[in-house]
Amino acid sequence: MNRINQLFEKKQQNILSIYITAGFPNIDDTATIISEIEKSGADMIEIGIPFSDPLADGKTIQDSSSQALQNGMSISILFEQLETIRKTVSIPLILMGYINPIYQYGFEAFCEKCNAIGIDGLIIPDLPVWEYTEHYKELFEKNNLHNIFLVSPQTSSSRIKEIDSISNGFIYIVSSAATTGKTSDISEEQISYFSSIQNMKLSTPQLIGFGISDNKSYTTACKYCHGVIIGSAFIKALQTSQTSIEKIIHTFIQGIREQKK
């Protein structure tokens, strides 16, 4: 069984998924960061493949992506770094990336390699639903990869249902009409959007992402779904602190999970 399904089978609440940019801050940090995130108690990891033109990302992830590219990161290098990751890491791993680098690598080779390494799912924000079902669904399924779809406040309820019906793993709920990394308190409007989705009783579990950055937003969002995804706030933490990477990650994840006393 796919590790994402296993996770949601044993845990329905407070799931924490952390996004990282592969090759950031340093090119060889990827595997260490993944291990430390698991050790610190997160439930899932999204490994971002850097792209020169990340349309859906705000400044933090744009910057981490260009840093990673300057560091020399590429899909081939990432696959080398992940070659033996399953010897040490057992939580679900998802690759997240824009379509063009994957297209250049070759979709088939990419999916096969993901399967061989033990990747459980893919998030490709600019691969629309129609393109996926028409051209890629079979390939993903053959390689035991879940395609994770996004829904946003712009997505109609009929479309959410349609996405639910073709989803496997979980649905990524984009918290507001925004690119990644916008932080402000969760508004009443967002709450009503979250509860409307909650009330739809979808068959696929849901995680909320975009703008989740601290214990407060984590706790609020978790009331309405199975858990959250945190990206920009984690990338910022990696940038700002002066201590060891292990310590930064541990402190960050603990800070998300536990309310400040």
Added chain:
Amino acid sequence: MNYFVDTKGYYGNYGGSFIPEMLYANIQELQDNYLQILESESFQKQYRELLTEYVGRPSPLYFAKRLSEKYNTNIYLKREDLNHTGAHKINNCVGQVLVAQHLNKKKIIAETGAGQHGVATATVCALMGLECIVFMGEVDVERQQPNVKRMEMLGAQVIPVKSGSKTLKDATNEAFRFWINNPDSFYIIGSVVGAHPYPDMVARLQSIISEEITWQLAEKIGRNYPDYIIACIGGGSNAIGAYYHFLNDTRVKLISVEAAGKGIDSGKSAATSILGSPGILHASKTLLMQTKDGQVTEPYSISAGLDYPGIGPVHAHLFETGRAIAQNATDDEALQAGFLLTRLEGIIPAIESAHALAALEKNTFKKDDIVVVNLSGRGDKDMGTYLKYKDVYLK
């Protein structure tokens, strides 16, 4: 062979709408409505009226006598440079702003490279009393100050884009990001790029160029098609506008001239059809300049309007099917052609359009051939560059 968009938004292998879900509703709204709006009587009436009364159309199809003598053929210049705001860009902006009004959108956003599309957008927004925000790479803001000032004078807010390479590609990224954050706004894209239906919508709005060529030629020479149409191509909106009504008429040879910059192999070029490969940028599959890892690379051309790393998907299809021939001109060849037109015909062309003129030098035409060159814009904005090279080319 079909050269027009299919129901899925594709031109053969190219096109589509590779947008994140956050923009799905906006794109869907456009896909569902654009044809109905464009073909409606009320739109056509407003659009045609504005083109005539405000833009100054039809633009002349001018027989360039001295240029024709030089190349020993018959050269007609389609004078898009005489449009209000100085280029073909306004044709599209007039149409899209009406589409925005039909969809009841109050806030307009646009990207711009050299500033021509930004100025045209700011112009129609001033005309319609709409809020206008233009994204422009910081590098372009610095080198195109007069256009920045024009946009501001017209009431637009110009936002300098500091991400990536700080040029047109990044301005487009930033416009898309703003659109994600402000889904109530309407994005007026300036070329035949972006998610379906933009390439088709922009092509239709620019097709007024070829529509006029058809009847203007009939009036002038008693035959409603030329043997050649030559146009420069960055994203390719002026080119598709000049080709549109002739796409299925294979008697008409189409020559698209890309910017070779300092030379195809110099590492400083924008000749996408030679240096590019299929890829996906700004929501459509097309030919793209990129690394082997799929990272988009920065093009170069002396002309800010041609240094885009991709081309419109329709042009990728026209090249692949052989319907259009890709040629290119270097900075040097374009400047030479620009100065030549200035001295032979008293017309200072935009450096973009000078690339199309440069193709006259590279092709052999028969004495009785009819050659239409789309003179997409005027050279006022390029005076700084022309003056810099004046002594080299005007001896």
